[in-house]
Amino acid sequence: MNQNARTSVARPASLADVAAMAGVSTGTVSRTLSRPEMISEETRQRVMLAVQKLGYVVNGAARALAMRRSHTIGAVILKFGSSNFAQVVEGLESEVAKKGYTLLLSAPVPDGKTEFAALAAMLARGVDAIALLGFEGLEQASDILSRYPGIPHAHLWGNPLGGGHCIGLDEAHNGHIALNHVADLGHREIGLVWGHVQGPLRYRSRHRMLGVKAAAKKRGVRIVDAACVHTEHGFEQGRIAAEQVLAARTGVTALLCASDYLAVGTIRGLQQNGVRVPEDISVVSFNDNDFSAYMNPPLTTVHLPIREVGMKAAHYLLSGLDEDVGEDTYVLEASLKVRDSCAAVETEKPVVRGRKKRV
Amino acid sequence: MNQNARTSVARPASLADVAAMAGVSTGTVSRTLSRPEMISEETRQRVMLAVQKLGYVVNGAARALAMRRSHTIGAVILKFGSSNFAQVVEGLESEVAKKGYTLLLSAPVPDGKTEFAALAAMLARGVDAIALLGFEGLEQASDILSRYPGIPHAHLWGNPLGGGHCIGLDEAHNGHIALNHVADLGHREIGLVWGHVQGPLRYRSRHRMLGVKAAAKKRGVRIVDAACVHTEHGFEQGRIAAEQVLAARTGVTALLCASDYLAVGTIRGLQQNGVRVPEDISVVSFNDNDFSAYMNPPLTTVHLPIREVGMKAAHYLLSGLDEDVGEDTYVLEASLKVRDSCAAVETEKPVVRGRKKRV
């Protein structure tokens, strides 16, 4: 029919090739593949046979161009490996995959510029929706996104209070949970091993700390300044922090750590200096990573629904694809996992409660 | 010029819009953007101005269709969250991003069927290259891939001995490394906490074990059958395995664990039963996860270049895009990290070597 026989081996079969072989038009083939119920049994057979023989498979680019939909969802992720964002991605992927969507992944190293370039690049590739993780300059991102009015987007781990399209946690409440637990166990003087709270969008750290402080005030717990250290999240940073706290000789009976990474490092630092956990100092943290239940001692920690954030985001984005849902924000629930790293004050033995609820 | 003024707000600007505004042809605009050196200073200015004003950004689908290249690399990953594949992905992403490529991610739950559907779907989307992680049915994958002769592909964590396009490790050698260490420290009777080794492509587990056994024979170390358990990788599985080993009362002085996950669980199980590590039983494992140095005790483990596998794969795939490199396989080097979970036999105190080399 046309001149595509010039190279019979090279190019993969196209719709036209199938149509020619089956003796129908390209439109018919297209419909046979996408809405087979509209095609008569007989021609469908013929078309399918041709498809088989030629090993035809749709060209995603052409399809995306014609449909103005790529069936692709972009995820721009800052600090991929250094935190538990991988789990969020897993949640995202598993849910969008169910609807035939695929994740397009970008993990730029944030410097106030490349992350936005990455976002723009993602958009240029024609993603149908976009998920942002760990962004600190949300306004700037919104700027870019506003140029694509039809593209749903979600800000994961964002500030649920500070604008729309956020899937996040009530960090102040999380702070309450942790502090109430140490207060319940009789601790009256505590320290903090925390992330940084300064900067435009250190939202999570800051609000979680605010929650801790508010609860402390209410419960009559004193947060000893000299036993507070602000650092980056990480095992080693936790270890160093522990030594700093110890050096301050404040006599606090408990330490709140902003993440399990910090907590594990902190506990290690404590133990290296002969301080027992929880007999001498109790530790409560946030996250509930996969390893947290298997530490020595197992970590008492505020379980954050990490994977669920990804899944929720997926549903939100997917629904925004069809109907025009207004901007919405979701706050997910955290819950305390009581294990062994936090004991009642003035006791020499670890509290054994919650041993069977380990997960 | 044409009728695209019907909806002045809706559609994003196209190349034609820019061309119209700048008073040039679409070809010129395209060239201005991709090969500016071919365009005269004066018209380039005009074009760029129009691009600015209209907020023009290329349509990825159209570009992919015209160029027959999507600048996208597919990654099909089995068991995303349950292992350290996230790190491999990170390595992959970081390297392909440098060349302007983006990762398309798919993480099907393997059931012998959906994973291949996922692979096929990825190919249909028009990825330029493809990375496979954790595939067990490589032949079947090759079947599908062979229908796309131009698409470079790599099998990560594959068997470097068993065919091409593999980026992997010499697992037998890794087994040697671990066993030699326990042998050097005087252990003569040891047990194994291992993954399953049966099945078509349990290559890694099997060969690593074969390496251990060969080295054991050479060094006169006895692997006590009753102290060997095969299970899935995971903290909890390790804990259970420890109890099984203990129940067998074999008197082994060291345990080799197939991963740090298993090791952490195993140590936990040991400790819960009053067995000290390494004083009573030593543990050596494989992986060197981020948490491994901060366990109690810190894990002596065979460091696997996880991220590097991803990076190497990226380079391999990228180079296969331009030139036609033949099928090649790479084996990366592992190395022992000596920490505190494995001590010399017949000593009551932990060995302190390697304390300063903690990473």
Added chain:
DNA sequence: GAGAACGGTTCCGTAGGACCG
């Protein structure tokens, strides 16, 4: 079933200026 989008890229051709003898 025919044919027009969809939005780029790239090949091909040509107008016009520079340069040469």
Added chain:
DNA sequence: ACGGTCCTACGGAACCGTTCT
């Protein structure tokens, strides 16, 4: 000063493979 050649910058149009009217 003039005709021819080369080169550069650009316009025109075919083409990529689907979908939808």
